[in-house]
Amino acid sequence: MAGSVLRVARRQLSQRGGSGAPILLRQMFEPVSCTYTYLLGDRESREAVLIDPVLETAPRDAQLIKELGLRLLYAVNTHCHADHITGSGLLRSLLPGCQSVISRLSGAQADLHIEDGDSIRFGRFALETRASPGHTPGCVTFVLNDHSMAFTGDALLIRGCGRTDFQQGCAKTLYHSVHEKIFTLPGDCLIYPAHDYHGFTVSTVEEERTLNPRLTRSCEEFVKIMDNLNLPKPQQIDFAVPANMRCGVQTPPPA
Numbered sequence: 558m559a560g561s562v563l564r565v566a567r568r569q570l571s572q573r574g575g576s577g578a579p580i581l582l583r584q585m586f587e588p589v590s591c592t593y594t595y596l597l598g599d600r601e602s603r604e605a606v607l608i609d610p611v612l613e614t615a616p617r618d619a620q621l622i623k624e625l626g627l628r629l630l631y632a633v634n635t636h637c638h639a640d641h642i643t644g645s646g647l648l649r650s651l652l653p654g655c656q657s658v659i660s661r662l663s664g665a666q667a668d669l670h671i672e673d674g675d676s677i678r679f680g681r682f683a684l685e686t687r688a689s690p691g692h693t694p695g696c697v698t699f700v701l702n703d704h705s706m707a708f709t710g711d712a713l714l715i716r717g718c719g720r721t722d723f724q725q726g727c728a729k730t731l732y733h734s735v736h737e738k739i740f741t742l743p744g745d746c747l748i749y750p751a752h753d754y755h756g757f758t759v760s761t762v763e764e765e766r767t768l769n770p771r772l773t774r775s776c777e778e779f780v781k782i783m784d785n786l787n788l789p790k791p792q793q794i795d796f797a798v799p800a801n802m803r804c805g806v807q808t809p810p811p812a
Contacts, residue, residue, distance in 0.1 A: 579599070579600055579601070579681065579682075580597060580598070580599065580600070580682055580701075581596070581597065581598040581599070581600055581605075581625070581627075582595065582596070582597055582706075583595070583596040583621065584749065584758060584759075585614065585617070585618065585621075587611040587613065587614045587641065589613070589641070590611065590638075590640040590641040590752070590793070591752050591753060591754050592609060592611050592638075592640070592641055592751060592752055593609065593749065593750065593751055593752065593753065593758075594607060594608065594609050594610050594611060594614065594618060594644075595607070595608040595609065595708055595749060596608075596618065596621065596622065596627075597679065597682070597684075597701075598625065598627045598679070598680075599679055599680025599681055599682055601680060601681065602679070602680030602681070603626055603627050603628050603680075604627070604628055604630050604679040604680040605622060605627040605628065605629050605630065605679055606629070606630060606631045606632075606633055606677060606679050606684065607622070607629060607631070607632045607633065607648065608633050608634075608635065608699060608708050609633070609634055609635055609638075609643075609708075609710070609751050610632050610634075610643060610644030610645055610648055611641050611642070611643070611644050612641065612642040612643065612644045612646075612647060612805055613641075613644075614644065615644030615647040615648050615651065616647075616651065618644065618648065619648060619651040619652055622652065628654065629648065629652045629654070629655045630654070630655065630656065630679055631655065631656055631657075631658045631669070631677055631679070632644070632645035632648045632649070632655055632656070632657050632658065633645075633657075633658040633659070633677065633684075633699065634657075634658070634659045634663075634665075634667075634801075635696060635697055635698070635699065635708065635709075635710025635711070635712075635751055636659075636660065636663060636692065636693045636695050636696040636697065636710050636711060637659070637663045637664070637665045637693060637695060637724070637798060637801045637802060638711075638751075638797060638798075638801055639723065639724060639791045639793070639794040639797055639798050640752075640791045640792070640793055640794070640797060641793060641797055642793070642796070642797050642800045642801060642805050643800075643801050643804065643805035644805060645657040645658075645659075645667070645804055645805050646803070646804040646805035647805065649668075649804075656668035656669055657669070657804045657805075658670075658671060658677065659671070659695070659804075660672070660686075660688070660695040660696070660697045661695075662688070662690070662694050662695040663693065663694070663695025664695065664802065665695070665801060665802045665803070665804065666802065666803050666804045667804055668804075671686050671697065672686065672688070673686060673687060673688035673697075674686060676702070677699070682701065682702060683701075683702040684699040684700065684701060684702070684708075685699070685700045685701075685702060686698075686699060687699075687700055687707075687738040687739070688734070688738065689709070689710070689712040689713075689731075689734040689735065689738050689739065690727070690730050690731070690734055691712060691719075691721060691726060691727055691728065691729075691730040691731020691732070691733075691734045691735075692710070692711040692712055692718070692719030692720065692721060692724075692726055692731055693711075693724045693725060693726060694724075694725050696710055696711065696712050696719075696734070697710065698710060698712055698713075698738060698739055700742065700746075704742055704743055704746055705745075705746060705747065706746060706747040706748075706749060707739060707742060707746055707747070707748055707749065707762070708749045708750075708751075709739060709748055709749065709750050709751070710750070710751045711750070711751050711752065712731060712734055712735055712739065713735050713739050713748060713750060713765060713769075713772070714750045714751075714752060714753065715748065715750055715753055715755075715757040715759075715760045715765070716755075716757075716760075716765070716768065716769055716770060717769070717770075717771060718731060718735065718769075718771055718772060719731070720783070720786060720788055721783050722783070722784075722786070722788065723790075723791075723794070724798070728779060728780040728783035728784065729776060729779075729780055731783075732772065732776045732779045732780070733776070735772055736772070739762065739765075740762060740765070740766050740772075742762045743762065744761065744762050744763030744766070745761055745762070745763065746761060746762045747759055747760070747761055748760040748761060748762060748764075748765055771783070
């Protein structure tokens, strides 16, 4: 990707996302798919990015962005989701100037395609793209440029991880992705996942490195666990995946 679009930012202190911090962080929840959407903004430039928006809550997100006086540059997806339709396509209409972003390896349409090592710049901050395949081939983790927080999508959940039994998933690949791309971050780096089903909102690298019941096992044990989850098929997969391959834009029914 051209450096003029996605530029590497200097390492800067984020001081987390509290009221006095330079970076603004909002974590929002969509209850049907238990999806977290994250809004990050630079308080000085007012530039912002949105991670993993959901179609049904995109109007809520757009309203919040307007209320906070932010300018949304990018609506970013950590991967091609199977349990909900992304809101990135709708946000492009609601907030002109916003561009959709997804990994090139996802095979999905977007205004911008990113690869491992690319950085998404907003004001004084940047999100580093770390390829973390396994749940799907196109999964990525976004790491704030000072390594204070990571948005792990479905690769790493709080005390869990994304399933690997569809969308070309691979348990062995996921294990190595998490251990090599996420667990190598500082121990106090905050982990913000794309989903949670137990009421948790945030973890840390050190917590998951030592307490995650799946990923503290050997790779062979992990693969056995993942191969025997026997999870039901996601309810929305048959229409969510095709829509998400088109940036969340659904094909109208035939006349």
